[in-house]
Amino acid sequence: MGQSAPSAETPIVMLGRQGNRRLVLAADAGARAAGLRIGMPASKAQVLVPNLQSFDLDAAGDADALDRMALWSLRYAPIVAADPPDGLIIDTTGADHLHGGEETMLDGLVSRMAASGITARAAVADTWGAAHACARFLSRPTFVSPVGQVTAIVRELPIAALRLPNDIVEGLLTLGFERVGEVEAAPRASLTLRFGPELGRRLDQAMGRRSEPFEPVRSAELIEVRRAFGEPIGAAETIARYAGKLVEALCEALEAKGLGARRLDLLFHRVDNRIEAIRAGTAVPVRDIKRLTRLLTDRIETVDPGFGIELMTLTATLAEPFGARQIISSLVEEPEPDITDLIDTLANRIGEQRLYRFAPVESDVPERSVRRVAPTAPDDGTSWPGEWPRPPRLLTHPEPIETMALLPDHPPVWFSWRGTRRRVARADGPERVYGEWWQRDAELIAVRDYFQVEDESGDRFWIYRAGDGEDPETGSHKWFLHGVFA
Amino acid sequence: MGQPAASPAIAALRERIARLEGGPARDRATLPFGVPTMDKALPGGGLALGALHEVAGGRNGAIDGAAAALFAAGIAARTKGKVLWCVTRQDLFAPALAQAGLLPGRVVYVEAGDEASVLACFEEGLRHGGLGAVVAELARLSMTASRRLQLAAETSGAVGIAIRRWRRQTEATDFGQPTAAVTRWRVSALPSRPLPVPGVGRARWQLELIRVRAGESADFEVEACDDKGRLALFSGLADRPPKARHGPVRAIG
Numbered sequence: 245m246g247q248s249a250p251s252a253e254t255p256i257v258m259l260g261r262q263g264n265r266r267l268v269l270a271a272d273a274g275a276r277a278a279g280l281r282i283g284m285p286a287s288k289a290q291v292l293v294p295n296l297q298s299f300d301l302d303a304a305g306d307a308d309a310l311d312r313m314a315l316w317s318l319r320y321a322p323i324v325a326a327d328p329p330d331g332l333i334i335d336t337t338g339a340d341h342l343h344g345g346e347e348t349m350l351d352g353l354v355s356r357m358a359a360s361g362i363t364a365r366a367a368v369a370d371t372w373g374a375a376h377a378c379a380r381f382l383s384r385p386t387f388v389s390p391v392g393q394v395t396a397i398v399r400e401l402p403i404a405a406l407r408l409p410n411d412i413v414e415g416l417l418t419l420g421f422e423r424v425g426e427v428e429a430a431p432r433a434s435l436t437l438r439f440g441p442e443l444g445r446r447l448d449q450a451m452g453r454r455s456e457p458f459e460p461v462r463s464a465e466l467i468e469v470r471r472a473f474g475e476p477i478g479a480a481e482t483i484a485r486y487a488g489k490l491v492e493a494l495c496e497a498l499e500a501k502g503l504g505a506r507r508l509d510l511l512f513h514r515v516d517n518r519i520e521a522i523r524a525g526t527a528v529p530v531r532d533i534k535r536l537t538r539l540l541t542d543r544i545e546t547v548d549p550g551f552g553i554e555l556m557t558l559t560a561t562l563a564e565p566f567g568a569r570q571i572i573s574s575l576v577e578e579p580e581p582d583i584t585d586l587i588d589t590l591a592n593r594i595g596e597q598r599l600y601r602f603a604p605v606e607s608d609v610p611e612r613s614v615r616r617v618a619p620t621a622p623d624d625g626t627s628w629p630g631e632w633p634r635p636p637r638l639l640t641h642p643e644p645i646e647t648m649a650l651l652p653d654h655p656p657v658w659f660s661w662r663g664t665r666r667r668v669a670r671a672d673g674p675e676r677v678y679g680e681w682w683q684r685d686a687e688l689i690a691v692r693d694y695f696q697v698e699d700e701s702g703d704r705f706w707i708y709r710a711g712d713g714e715d716p717e718t719g720s721h722k723w724f725l726h727g728v729f730a
Numbered sequence: 731m732g733q734p735a736a737s738p739a740i741a742a743l744r745e746r747i748a749r750l751e752g753g754p755a756r757d758r759a760t761l762p763f764g765v766p767t768m769d770k771a772l773p774g775g776g777l778a779l780g781a782l783h784e785v786a787g788g789r790n791g792a793i794d795g796a797a798a799a800l801f802a803a804g805i806a807a808r809t810k811g812k813v814l815w816c817v818t819r820q821d822l823f824a825p826a827l828a829q830a831g832l833l834p835g836r837v838v839y840v841e842a843g844d845e846a847s848v849l850a851c852f853e854e855g856l857r858h859g860g861l862g863a864v865v866a867e868l869a870r871l872s873m874t875a876s877r878r879l880q881l882a883a884e885t886s887g888a889v890g891i892a893i894r895r896w897r898r899q900t901e902a903t904d905f906g907q908p909t910a911a912v913t914r915w916r917v918s919a920l921p922s923r924p925l926p927v928p929g930v931g932r933a934r935w936q937l938e939l940i941r942v943r944a945g946e947s948a949d950f951e952v953e954a955c956d957d958k959g960r961l962a963l964f965s966g967l968a969d970r971p972p973k974a975r976h977g978p979v980r981a982i983g
Contacts, residue, residue: 580811580812581811581812581859581860581861583812583838583858583860583861585858586854586855586860586861587838589854590840590851590854590855593850593851594840594841594842594843594847594851598840598841598842598843600838600841601834601835601837601838601839602824602834602837602839603834604825604834610823610825613825614823614824614825619838623836625833626834627825627828627833628824628825628828628829628834630828630829630957633930634823634825634829635796635823635826636796636799636803636822636823636826636827636830637794637795637799637821637822638821638823639821640821669921670922670924670925670928670929671928671930672928672930696930697930698921698922698930700921701789701921702918702919702922702934703789703790704919704930728790728794728796729933730791730796730797730799730800730801730917730919730935730954
């Protein structure tokens with residue numbers, strides 16, 4: 245809206261026509277705090293809140309935006325659908341490990357949305373109904389329910405969490421029901437007689453007693469190949485064979501467009517209307533039939549064919565131009581073997597961010613001198629300065645040790661670490677590391693003095709004293725063990 | 731075969747046995763250590779390429795595996811191609827590996843989370859064929875698993891190094907269990923040679939070659955890896971200067 249956008253404090257509602265009445269169809273946090281509710285007549289809302297800003301609800305535009313968002317969230321999992329009016333549904337089965345686990349994935353999702361100005365709430369649960377309820381009715385913005393325990397959580401939620409029409413919710417409230425658990429405990433027959441079958445259906449869907457398939461969104465311009473089976477298939481070998489055939493067809497389609505696949509989604513439509521999926525990503529655009537087939541068939545055992553699969557679709561959800569590359573043609577220089585296929589295989593198995601290389605950072609503070617880069621990142625050939633001894637094992641958190649040492653710049657005479665007291669036979673140091681004042685103010689005068697010490701049996705350790713040994717402002721003068729040498 | 735054959739008949743028998751043991755009866759390529767006494771103790775005159783090797787630390791090294799990691803880094807540094815290093819939890823400090831000659835651009839780390847995944851990634855890496863060396867840090871290594879790894883290494887020709895690390899000293903007795911690894915090493919730190927001035931000299935290791943297929947076990951006392959990953963025997967000289975860093979220096983007098 246640009247300049248004409250109302251300030252954040254102004255209460256905003258969206259109005260729309262239902263039958264011949266103008267109603268409040270959506271309200272922001274400010275408006276809800278002022279006592280406005282969804283479903284309230286527009287005139288009443290305007291009387292209650294004098295400075296109310298109201299806009300007409302553009303239902304079609306909202307639905308379009310939601311669809312676009314669903315397409316965007318295909319980056320998280322292959323099976324995604326819009327859940328109108330205000331939600332997205334993502335089937336994360338078999339995809340969360342690629343994003344570092346369910347909690348990391350949710351946090352990433354919510355913070356990415358926040359970066360583009362959308363306040364999102366997310367929940368992972370065993371069923372669509374339960375996840376829908378948890379995302380909207382729990383106080384935490386992200387929530388991952390423990391497997392199999394979600395029913396207990398849903399029972400504690402208000403009945404509005406059940407995705408029921410407003411009149412049923414109000415009817416139940418009139419009867420004195422407040423929480424889902426209470427409705428569930430009441431006899432089903434009389435409730436069905438009064439409210440129709442919808443109540444029982446929604447309840448069963450939330451509790452996972454009734455399946456709830458949904459049609460995943462697909463963008464029209466994606467390259468997709470599909471194969472329908474007259475007789476449902478179920479054996480792993482059969483699935484693998486047809487996966488190979490689909491990859492062949494897809495690679496032909498990719499070749500025609502000069503593209504290579506970066507991400508593949510293989511969807512299995514089961515006869516019982518559930519959809520299973522395999523997602524495979526690659527580090528560079530790939531059009532190699534064997535390699536792509538390998539990535540997909542590597543994870544066939546995670547697919548549960550149920551009573552059989554009647555349709556398989558393979559989509560290149562992310563495709564990039566296949567760049568030309570120079571091949572080394574000189575006589576002596578041997579081409580470096582390509583290991584991107586190995587990286588893809590491993591990344592699809594354990595997750596992309598658990599595969600990395602270390603690269604140097606110009607910092608004297610040991611724990612800041614390394615950073616992780618992608619395994620396929622270009623190698624600039626730099627390394628760390630090799631003048632100072634560095635231990636092959638570095639403790640994540642330096643451990644405090646007891647020592648006896650002469651101040652200011654002598655190594656300890658002995659120290660005790662993890663219950664073992666060691667006499668220092670030889671020592672080298674100090675190597676003074678200054679704090680990095682540009683990182684934090686507290687590091688302005690902070691100092692660490694590192695020593696390499698060797699005990700009588702030859703074991704070597706990397707220890708440091710916080711502070712320069714004279715001025716207490718530079719550090720606490722306590723000793724720590726930071727690494728183990730060979 | 732490294733040892734000089736006693737007679738042509740025995741050489742022929744050895745070749746037959748090698749053929750029975752599987753794979754084509756070809757001379758396995760080896761990676762020499764460059765230390766004559768060590769290379770002499772190993773069949774083929776060096777560490778066999780395309781084979782699985784086990785390394786563990788002695789004493790404290792059984793838990794922290796620091797010396798074992800450097801020993802493995804030194805071997806990996808002398809191979810060609812990229813190196814895959816599989817761990818359950820990352821506590822390696824890459825600058826130290828770079829000081830043993832294994833530059834950061836060559837190593838891809840895999841933080842697999844659990845032992846089963848480490849084994850799977852280890853095998854996948856060994857099977858691939860484009861890697862120079864694959865290193866994995868493992869607590870348990872069963873006969874079955876090690877045989878799979880050995881077969882995978884044979885197909886590709888990469889060096890597989892299993893660094894054995896345990897959570898407790900008492901679990902280190904597991905190192906006695908048989909595996910299909912071609913060699914088994916234990917690396918323990920030795921006190922460094924006293925310098926004429928206060929300070930710590932180049933680290934020294936006791937390398938125990940506990941087991942080697944078609945060879946005899948042996949002990950070596952060596953100086954730790956230099957910046958190219960090479961070991962060295964103790965020099966008899968107490969005060970030998972470290973390698974010249976800035977080219978030759980000449981005094982006129």
